[in-house]
Amino acid sequence: MAISESxxxxxxxxxxxxxxxxxxxxVSIIDLxxxxxxTHSGNSVKVVLLPTFLGCPALEIIKKNTIxxxxxxxxxxxxxxxxxxxxxWTSDRITEEGHANLRAFGxxxxxxxxxxDGSWHVDCAYCGSTYVTMENIFGPTACRSILYCKSCKxxxxxxxxxxxxx
Amino acid sequence: xxxxxxGVTEAAENKEAITSxxxxxxxxxxxxxxxxxxxxxLAPHIEEDVASSSISQDxxxxxxxxxxxxxxxxxxxxxxxxxxxxxxERKNSIVTERVNGEGYYxxxxxxDWAYQVVRSYFYTQAKKVKVESxxxxxxxxxxxxxxxxxxxxxxxxxxxxxxxKQLLSSTDVAKxxxxxxxxxxxxxxxxxxxxxxQRQAIEKYKLIDSEEKLKENWIASIEPVFAALxxxxxPIPENPANNGRNGEHTVDLDEALLTLSExxxxxxxxxx
Numbered sequence: 197m198a199i200s201e202s203x204x205x206x207x208x209x210x211x212x213x214x215x216x217x218x219x220x221x222x223v224s225i226i227d228l229x230x231x232x233x234x235t236h237s238g239n240s241v242k243v244v245l246l247p248t249f250l251g252c253p254a255l256e257i258i259k260k261n262t263i264x265x266x267x268x269x270x271x272x273x274x275x276x277x278x279x280x281x282x283x284x285w286t287s288d289r290i291t292e293e294g295h296a297n298l299r300a301f302g303x304x305x306x307x308x309x310x311x312x313d314g315s316w317h318v319d320c321a322y323c324g325s326t327y328v329t330m331e332n333i334f335g336p337t338a339c340r341s342i343l344y345c346k347s348c349k350x351x352x353x354x355x356x357x358x359x360x361x362x
Numbered sequence: 363x364x365x366x367x368x369g370v371t372e373a374a375e376n377k378e379a380i381t382s383x384x385x386x387x388x389x390x391x392x393x394x395x396x397x398x399x400x401x402x403x404l405a406p407h408i409e410e411d412v413a414s415s416s417i418s419q420d421x422x423x424x425x426x427x428x429x430x431x432x433x434x435x436x437x438x439x440x441x442x443x444x445x446x447x448x449x450x451e452r453k454n455s456i457v458t459e460r461v462n463g464e465g466y467y468x469x470x471x472x473x474d475w476a477y478q479v480v481r482s483y484f485y486t487q488a489k490k491v492k493v494e495s496x497x498x499x500x501x502x503x504x505x506x507x508x509x510x511x512x513x514x515x516x517x518x519x520x521x522x523x524x525x526x527k528q529l530l531s532s533t534d535v536a537k538x539x540x541x542x543x544x545x546x547x548x549x550x551x552x553x554x555x556x557x558x559x560q561r562q563a564i565e566k567y568k569l570i571d572s573e574e575k576l577k578e579n580w581i582a583s584i585e586p587v588f589a590a591l592x593x594x595x596x597p598i599p600e601n602p603a604n605n606g607r608n609g610e611h612t613v614d615l616d617e618a619l620l621t622l623s624e625x626x627x628x629x630x631x632x633x634x
Contacts, residue, residue, distance in 0.1 A: 249514060251423025281427065282506035284513060333517060334413035338420055342409075360509060362516040 229289025379563035388428035389454035552599035558607025
C-alpha cells in the first residue's frame with residue numbers, strides 16, 4: 197500500500213487557479229475572490245465559496261468544476277463545496293490579476309472607487325479611453341453591464357461594482 | 363459558543379414567526395420573478411429584455427435563498443417549498459401574483475408594460491425598505507442574507523425608478539397608462555406591509571420593523587420622486603379584502619403555480 201501524501205492547502209489553492217468562470221474563461225474563481233476558505237480534515241477537503249450574484253446560474257457548474265479540479269489531487273479523498281453569503285461577495289474582492297484577466301477578455305473590471313454621490317466610472321476595456329457611455333446597466337449576465345466607447349467605437353462590457361456601500 | 367446557543371434557543375422559541383416571515387419574503391420574490399420572466403421576448407426593446415431577465419434572475423435567486431433558510435429550519439426541501447405548496451399555503455402579496463395583462467404568454471399576450479413598471483417600482487421600493495430593516499433583524503441568518511440582497515437590489519431600484527420617471531414625464535398616452543397602472547397596483551397594495559396573523563410575534567421578536575414603520579419608510583422613500591413629478595403618493599389601503607400573508611389569493615395565483623411548477627412536477631427528483 198502506497199503511503200499517501202498529506203493534503204496541502206497550498207496545493208488546493210493552486211489547483212483552484214484552474215477553475216475558471218464558466219462564462220469568462222480567462223478568470224479563475226480565485227481571481228474573482230469567490231474562495232472564502234479552504235480547510236481539510238484528514239484527506240477530506242472543504243471549500244467555502246461566495247456567490248457573486250445570488251441568482252447566478254453558473255454556480256452549480258462552478259461547484260462541480262471545483263470538486264472535479266480538487267479530486268485531481270491524488271492525496272484528496274472527499275471534497276465538499278459550500279456556498280455561503282456571509283461575508284457577502286463584493287467586487288473589491290477581485291484581485292489585481294483578476295482585473296488584468298478581465299481586461300484580456302474585453303471586460304472592464306469594476307471600479308475601485310466610488311464618488312461621494314455613489315457614482316462610478318470605468319474606462320474602455322479595449323483602448324483604456326475614459327470617453328465612454330453606459331448603454332445598459334444590465335448586461336448578458338447579472339454581474340455585467342454594457343458600455344460603448346466613443347474613442348475606439350467598440351461596445352464593451354464591465355463588471356458591475358457590488359459594494360455594501362451601495 | 364454562547365452566541366450559537368442563544369441562536370438555537372431563540373430560533374426554537376420564535377420559529378413560527380421566523381418561518382412565516384421567511385415564507386412571505388420567499389413567496390413574494392418567487393412570484394415577482396415569475397411574472398417578470400413572462401416578459402422575456404416581449405419587453406419594449408432588447409436592452410429591456412436583457413435588464414428584465416437579469417432582475418428576474420436575481421429575484422429568483424433571492425427567493426431560492428429564503429427557501430434555503432426555511433430548509434435549514436427543517437421546514438422542508440427548498441425546491442419542494444417553492445414548487446409544491448398549494449395556493450392557500452402561499453404567503454406572497456396579491457400584487458406579486460397578478461397577471462401582466464390580458465392574454466396568455468404562449469398565444470396572444472396583450473401585456474401592460476405600464477403595469478409592470480409601476481408594480482416593479484413599488485414592489486422594489488417596498489423590498490428595499492424591508493431588506494434594510496432585515497439587515498438589523500434579531501434572526502442572524504436572515505440579517506446576513508439581507509446584506510447580500512440589498513447590494514443587488516440597488517440596481518433593480520435604479521432601473522425601475524428610471525422607467526417610472528421617464529414614462530410619467532412622457533406623452534399624454536403614457537401618463538394615462540401609468541396613472542391607471544398606479545391605481546391598479548395600489549388597489550392590491552394593502553397586504554404589502556402586512557405580516558398577516560403572525561404580526562404580533564414577528565414584531566415582538568424584532569425580526570423586522572413594525573408594519574407601520576415599514577409603511578412610513580416606503581412613503582418617505584418614494585415621496586421625493588412623486589414630488590418631482592408633481593404627484594401625490596397614493597394611500598396604502600387599510601384592511602384589504604384578500605390578505606396574501608394569510609393565504610388569501612386570487613385565481614391569478616392558481617394559474618401562475620400551474621404554469622411555473624409544471625416542469626418540476628413532471629419529475630421532482632430530477633437534477634436541473
